[in-house]
Each structure stands twice: as C-alpha cells, then as structure tokens.
Amino acid sequence: MPEHDVLIIGAGLAGQRAALAAAEAGATVAILSKVHPVRSHSVAAAGGINAAISLDDRWESHAYDTVKGSDFLGDQDAIEIMCREAPGEVMHLEHIGVTFHRNEKGEMDLRAFGGASMKRTAYVADITGQAILHVLYEQLMKHHETVDRYEEWFTTSLIRDEEGACVGCVARNIRTGEMETFRAKGTILAQGGAGQCFKPTTNALICTGDGIAQAYEIGAPLMDMEMIQYHPTTLVENGFLITEGARGEGAHLLNADGERFMEKYAPNKMELASRDVVSRAGQTEINEGRGVGPDGSGIALDITVVPKKRVLEALREIVNIGKDFAGVDITAEPILIRPGQHYIMGGVKTDVHGQVPGVPGLYAAGEVACVSVHGGNRLGANSLLDTLIFGRRSGEHAAERAKTMPAPSVGNDQLKADVARIDSIIARPREGRRISEIKDELGTVMNRYVAVFRDEAGLAQAHDTVRRLKEEARTAYIDDRGTVFNQDVLGAIELGYMLDVAEAIVVASLERKESRGAQFRTDFPERNDDEWLKHIDISRNGDATPQVSYSPVTITQWQPEERKY
Amino acid sequence: MADFTLRIRRYDPESGEAPYWDEHTIDLEPHRSVLEGILQAKARFDGSIGIRCSCRAAICGSCGVRINGQPGLACHTHLDKALKGAKDGIIEVEPMGNMPIIKDLIVDMDAVHWKKVQRVTPWLINKLPVPEREYIVPHENMVDVTQSMACIQCGACVSDCLSMEVDPLFIGPAALAKAYRFAGDPRDAQQEERIRDLAEDPHGIYDCTHCFKCIEACPKGVAPMSQIMRLRRIATRTHHIVDRNNGERHESAFVTLVKDHGLLWEAELLPRSHGGDSFFGKFMPKAALELVDSLPVIAKGLLRRKVTLGKSILPPKDLPKDARAEITSIFEKVDDRGELRELNLYISGYDEDLEGAETPSASAAAGAQGQTSAESGQPGMTPEESPTR
Numbered sequence: 001m002p003e004h005d006v007l008i009i010g011a012g013l014a015g016q017r018a019a020l021a022a023a024e025a026g027a028t029v030a031i032l033s034k035v036h037p038v039r040s041h042s043v044a045a046a047g048g049i050n051a052a053i054s055l056d057d058r059w060e061s062h063a064y065d066t067v068k069g070s071d072f073l074g075d076q077d078a079i080e081i082m083c084r085e086a087p088g089e090v091m092h093l094e095h096i097g098v099t100f101h102r103n104e105k106g107e108m109d110l111r112a113f114g115g116a117s118m119k120r121t122a123y124v125a126d127i128t129g130q131a132i133l134h135v136l137y138e139q140l141m142k143h144h145e146t147v148d149r150y151e152e153w154f155t156t157s158l159i160r161d162e163e164g165a166c167v168g169c170v171a172r173n174i175r176t177g178e179m180e181t182f183r184a185k186g187t188i189l190a191q192g193g194a195g196q197c198f199k200p201t202t203n204a205l206i207c208t209g210d211g212i213a214q215a216y217e218i219g220a221p222l223m224d225m226e227m228i229q230y231h232p233t234t235l236v237e238n239g240f241l242i243t244e245g246a247r248g249e250g251a252h253l254l255n256a257d258g259e260r261f262m263e264k265y266a267p268n269k270m271e272l273a274s275r276d277v278v279s280r281a282g283q284t285e286i287n288e289g290r291g292v293g294p295d296g297s298g299i300a301l302d303i304t305v306v307p308k309k310r311v312l313e314a315l316r317e318i319v320n321i322g323k324d325f326a327g328v329d330i331t332a333e334p335i336l337i338r339p340g341q342h343y344i345m346g347g348v349k350t351d352v353h354g355q356v357p358g359v360p361g362l363y364a365a366g367e368v369a370c371v372s373v374h375g376g377n378r379l380g381a382n383s384l385l386d387t388l389i390f391g392r393r394s395g396e397h398a399a400e401r402a403k404t405m406p407a408p409s410v411g412n413d414q415l416k417a418d419v420a421r422i423d424s425i426i427a428r429p430r431e432g433r434r435i436s437e438i439k440d441e442l443g444t445v446m447n448r449y450v451a452v453f454r455d456e457a458g459l460a461q462a463h464d465t466v467r468r469l470k471e472e473a474r475t476a477y478i479d480d481r482g483t484v485f486n487q488d489v490l491g492a493i494e495l496g497y498m499l500d501v502a503e504a505i506v507v508a509s510l511e512r513k514e515s516r517g518a519q520f521r522t523d524f525p526e527r528n529d530d531e532w533l534k535h536i537d538i539s540r541n542g543d544a545t546p547q548v549s550y551s552p553v554t555i556t557q558w559q560p561e562e563r564k565y
Numbered sequence: 566m567a568d569f570t571l572r573i574r575r576y577d578p579e580s581g582e583a584p585y586w587d588e589h590t591i592d593l594e595p596h597r598s599v600l601e602g603i604l605q606a607k608a609r610f611d612g613s614i615g616i617r618c619s620c621r622a623a624i625c626g627s628c629g630v631r632i633n634g635q636p637g638l639a640c641h642t643h644l645d646k647a648l649k650g651a652k653d654g655i656i657e658v659e660p661m662g663n664m665p666i667i668k669d670l671i672v673d674m675d676a677v678h679w680k681k682v683q684r685v686t687p688w689l690i691n692k693l694p695v696p697e698r699e700y701i702v703p704h705e706n707m708v709d710v711t712q713s714m715a716c717i718q719c720g721a722c723v724s725d726c727l728s729m730e731v732d733p734l735f736i737g738p739a740a741l742a743k744a745y746r747f748a749g750d751p752r753d754a755q756q757e758e759r760i761r762d763l764a765e766d767p768h769g770i771y772d773c774t775h776c777f778k779c780i781e782a783c784p785k786g787v788a789p790m791s792q793i794m795r796l797r798r799i800a801t802r803t804h805h806i807v808d809r810n811n812g813e814r815h816e817s818a819f820v821t822l823v824k825d826h827g828l829l830w831e832a833e834l835l836p837r838s839h840g841g842d843s844f845f846g847k848f849m850p851k852a853a854l855e856l857v858d859s860l861p862v863i864a865k866g867l868l869r870r871k872v873t874l875g876k877s878i879l880p881p882k883d884l885p886k887d888a889r890a891e892i893t894s895i896f897e898k899v900d901d902r903g904e905l906r907e908l909n910l911y912i913s914g915y916d917e918d919l920e921g922a923e924t925p926s927a928s929a930a931a932g933a934q935g936q937t938s939a940e941s942g943q944p945g946m947t948p949e950e951s952p953t954r
Contacts, residue, residue, distance in 0.1 A: 035619060204619040436608030484577075
C-alpha cells in the first residue's frame, strides 16, 4: 500500500503546484492522475495569468476588479490573498522557466483582458496554460526523487476513517487494471472541472467532475454550483475555445448588421466587459434575430483589426484553430463564434488553505474547488492564478499538517467494494442503454436549460431528466471486458460523476431565485442582495437527494454596488 | 453528413492473439476529425477501442496515431483529407511507431519518449543571481524558444524518426527540441555544458540524418529538426565544440567544399571530415579506417548508380562564372552577419510589415522563408541548414 504525507489527485496546474509546494515543505508526496500530467486540461488555458506586476498597478485594483467580476459573490478575504500573492507567484513561474512574452525593454509584457481596469495579464503567446503546465512538469521531473508520480491512475473513491477524516483513496492503474489503496495524511483534490456535463463545451473529454463528485460522495459540501461560465467566444462549428486574448488584443464582436453591439451593453469596456455580460449580450443578439451565419446562430469575431504581425506572434494558436477546425483564416476574415460552456465557478467548498470544512485531511484546489474567489463570474486569466495560488497553499498546509500527526490506519474495505463495483459494471447484461447515449442526452439537456438564460420551467425539466438518467445509468452497459486500458468501464464511472455534479448544478440553479453573475433567471431578472447575497451549499448523505443550505459571503472592503462596464 | 469507413489496427494484450484490423463505418461531416470518427465508432459500435484522447483541439497531445501510414494527431486530421490519402477508400488508423504498443492505438510513451526527454536535463538551470523580479531578456529570445515550448509531447515525430528506427538510442527529435528550449533560453546558466553533452553523445545531435520526417509529422510547427540544427550551430559557432563523433568537422567539410568548388566533392568529404581542410588530412588513420569501413556502401552506391565514378571521385566540374560568384556572395553575406538571426514559427518572414522593411534580417527572412508560410504551419529553414551526414 503506497503511503505518503500528501496525496494529490489530479496533475494539472493546481495538482502539480501543490505537489511541488508540499515536497519543498519536506513532505513525502504522491501525485496521481488519470492522464499523463501534460495532457491535463490546464494545457488549454490560452490567454494568460493576471497579476499586478506593473509598477503602476496595485493588487487592490486587481482584487476590486475580481470582486466586481464575481458580482459580489466572491469571498473578499480569499480574493485579497489571491491578488496579493499573484505577483510573487508569477515571478516564481518566470524563475523556473516559463517563457513569458517580453516587451521591447526585455521585461514581461502585459495584455488587456476582460473585466480588468488595466493591462495585467502576463502571457506566452496564446499557449500560456501549456507553457506553465509543461514547465511545472519539468520541475516534477527535476524532483522525481521527492515526488512519486502515478500517471494514468484512475481514482475510484476517497476513503474516510471512523472519525470522518479523509485518509487516502482507492485507484486503478489504467494500464494494468490493478487496484490499489493509497494511504495519506492529507489528500488534495485537483481534478479540475465538469464541463463534460454540457454539450458542446470548451472542456476536454477528461473534465468529468471526478473530484467534485468524489468529495460530494463522502459528504463534503459543494458551493456556488449554479455558477456556470459560458465563454463569449467559442466556435459555432464545434464549441472550441477562441481565447479572450483575441479581444484583449483589440478584436471586435459584430452582429448581422455589422454593428459592434457591445456598445449597447457595456459602453465603456465594450468587448472587454466581464464574460457573463459579453455572453449575455451575444446570446441576446442571437435570440433577437441579429445573429450571423446561415442559421443566425453565431456572432462574428473580427480579428482582422489586430495587426497581422501581432496576431501571428501572440495569437498563433487561434490562427491554427481557425484554419484547422473552422476553415477560416482569422487574419483575413471574421470567424463565427457564440457563447459556450467553459468553466464552473462552483465546486468543493474550501477555506483559504484549501481545507474542506467537515472533512479533516481533505483539500481541494483549482477548478474542482470553490474558495470562492470567482463568485458569480470568473474573470479571464484568473483561473490559472487560482490554481497556482491555492494549489501551492494547499500543498504547503497539508505538508505542515502532516508533520503533526501519525500515519493513519487504513483497511482494504473500500478497495474490495470498488473492485466489486467495477466487476459488476463489466458484468452488466447488454440490456439497458449505452453509456454514450446517456452522456449525450445529459449534455444536450444541460446546455439547453442550464445555460446563459434560465427559468424555473426549464430547470425543472433538466432536473427531471437528470434524475431519470441517474436511474438509467445504473443499468447502462459497456462493451469492454478487459483489464488493460479498459476506458469503457472508466467511462461508466465518469458518467456517474457527471450525473451527480449535474444534479447539484440544477438544484442550486433552481434554488437561486435571482440573477447574479453567470446565473441569469429570466423569471427573476434582477440581482437581489437582500435575499441572495449568500452562497448556496449543496451536500448529501448517502443516497439521499441533495440538501441545500446557505453560507454568508465574506465582505472586507468592497460593499456591493451596481455593476457597470 | 457522409459515410467514412475506418480500418483500425486492434491489439488486445490479454487475448494472446496477434494484432488485427477492425472496420467501422461512421457518419460525419467531411471536415470532422478522424478522432471524432473513432469516438463515434466507440460510442455506437464498440466501446473497447482503445485510444488516448482528451482536448479534441490539438493542444493536449494525447491522440498521436498513424493515419494511412503518416504520423499525426487524430483530432488534427480531417476525414475528407484522410480519405484522399487512403489507398482503397478506407481510412487506416494505426498506433505510432518506434514505441511498444500497449493496446489498440495506445503506445508506451514512457518507455521511449519520456525516457529520452528525461535524458536532456529538461529543466531550467538558473543563471545566478536569480533576480528579484523577472530576468530582463530580449523579446526575440523568448519568442524564439516559444517555438519549442509549443511542443505538446504527442510523439508524432518520434513515431517516424528514421534515425531512431536504426538507432533506438538516438535521443530523438522531441527530446532534442526540448533541449533547445533550454539551450536557447538566455536565463539558462549551462548552455555550453548542455550542448557539449549532446554533441559528445554518440546518440546525440549528430545522429540526426536530416530527413525532415519530424518536421512533416509535427502538428504544432515545432520543426524538431530545425531545433537540432540550431543546437549544432550553437555547438560549432558559439562554443567551437570539436566532438568525438566528428560532427563538427563533417559539417565544416561540407561548407569548405562548397565554398572552394561551388559543389560538393564526395571523395574529399571523408578525409576532410577527419583531417580538416588540409592536404595532410587525407592521411589521418581514422579517415582511412572509415574509408575501408565505407567501401561496401560505396560499392553498392556505384552498382546501383546512385553515384557515378566521375562525380564522386573527380573534383566537381567548373560552374559558370556567375554561379560561382553568386555562391561566393552567399558565403560573404553569411560570414559578414556577425549575429546569427534564427527564423522560426513566431519570428517569420511571412508578414507584410516585415517584408516591406529594408533591414538585412528582414530580407533574409523573406528569402529564407521561401517554402513556408503560416498556411503550412511549418517554419522555414535558415540558409545555414545545409544537409550534413
């Protein structure tokens, strides 16, 4: 049985940063991921990372922009920590080798991003996430003697001891099918988001909400689950992301009349208003018949207004995406985009050290977690920052905590239960529905009713569907009976995760009877601070339906005010 | 919508059976990717088809395969384009080469690719002192290394590396591109040590045969071979490393021969590679040894008429006068340029702004870029990239 001070599940930016921080603090560390670390979805983050590193910038300004972006649902103590520590973290990345774009003086260059009051986004062309992820992995290779890597291991359960503390996990070696119990004093969840609950989504196929569902399963609270970010610019063609960096570099959004319609919605910030505002504006244009394209379902993103040299140097990846996936040369003509599911602000509730309340020894960081620094709406280029700051803080805290305690004792009950569960999935008769059918139906329904605009009737419809699909998933069958790389059986487990997460999202969306950030209820179109300036927490006990409770928003120095861009 | 038939190479390590072909007909728009085709086959017909995949957008590097024999990403290849390359109207998908197969389209990248990456000391060794804020470094350098940073570690270049086929110990295109990412980074303290290590390694930078396969295979325009050539240039020009593989002398033999004669003189290549550009070089015992070693190859070449006696043994015939003058002027121009300006994906001669500018580097850029453009996604070769070995 592998045994470590700190066990990290998920090896994107949050997980790798946590692993490095915990190892540096002297802990024995294991990092376990269902894919090779550089395949993690952090790789797709394009535009950059926010930090008040400019000499005329202040972290308070960054914090205020973040609070405002969150529609005042973000916890201001956590936001202050993130923004204050941001410059140091970005400099650390620079020192370990991230190839940040330089200005003519050789200093780090900064680009404009949505919802920000000044240029504060450091970047590597438009492959910032990839550049940082690969550099962190370089550091993991460098520290291979202090960090044990378990690459292509799939976690099936978290383990709680009798006192309720999390003491490790059970995982399956995807290559061999071997199941193993991992024992740890502290466990950090870093498995990212749950975009695959929606179809289409900008998220990778691996973003199936594993960590959120595993924590929920053992009784951890989820928070802000209704807050689903629709990114304003995803390809109409297939939902792929076109980075906000494009608008940061000056690209325009145009409707069918060729009008820069953002003038109507955000006269000051225009295309660089916060994402929820721009997505709603775009969706409104489409809904009111001013959409572009054969069926009017898109918006034109015009990048031709950005100098070509700059596009080729700083937006190289979307030149490729336009060419390869939409057949469009973005340097010569506009490209058709529309709002698409991109990010979940909510997740496993944590404090500012990444600790999950009520489950000692359990931590979460990155998209899987909800600290909450993003509140109702995340600003572009704050997600990379969130993963790194709270990944590091979790790693450090877990390492320190481990010094004060003995190794927990863990039996193999959970291992046996998980082996039996997997065997039973493999043995299911070919009678129910196919896994892929259920996943498709889930994604389509979520994207229809739990999208940019929501209402009671639609959400109720989504709720009914999700509950039915949960029933159907119990008997859904798979084809692969093998042990080596049986991706089919893992798909069945992931489907269960997605359905749990989707249910929590729908329940929270039904609960919040107001419009704030990414949650826009057409039946409650106003923000209502008197009743709803609070977090919605979702938890469950065993198989019972989700339980709703509330927790207060932490306000330090910025009182809620009307939000204008 | 259209029907496409995929012929997928299957292998189940638990069955005890040999690999076999499996066909599925899928129904998708022609501009959808081969990966989407495979995922449809998996969803509709057979969930046991093994393929690694995640982002679907050529960023995560998971789905490296061979399509109709060509390495690449399944998500990055359109069905209609794949169909054009198909022999019999059926799109063939196989696992990548040069790496052991685990199951179906899944190969063991740890056993080959990642081991080689680990070989090149793949992390920054900081120049000291580490500044309080960022290192102040030229804009161009950071953009330059960003090209190798753009590598997604998909293994497509490793799959079809011809040198690696012959010498499995060759460090290979992906790992050497990774090495350039540090060697070219002005913040790294050990450029010379790194390069010396890779030049002295018999399976290092001089093991590349300059076949261009990796450049063709790379879905991200990293152009691994160009990065290897850069490492060689830093080895020879910057650090004057005379390596035990004879790489440096061999390369300079090419240059001096062309400089002297306008064309390559095959018979002189070997002696000069050992003894340098002097009369006595011919009598280097090592040259004689290698000559003897090479006799069967030479004989074969002659028999198959790949070379003719006249061309290979006699000095090249005189070129027309203006051709010689042009060659000389190329050499002069290159020699005059003190600083080597490297072109790559991000610093290209493609843009009008650059083409319009009358700076030597810009015009050199436009000329050298020649075959490349943003459309092809392939960066250009610099004039110094003469074939060696």
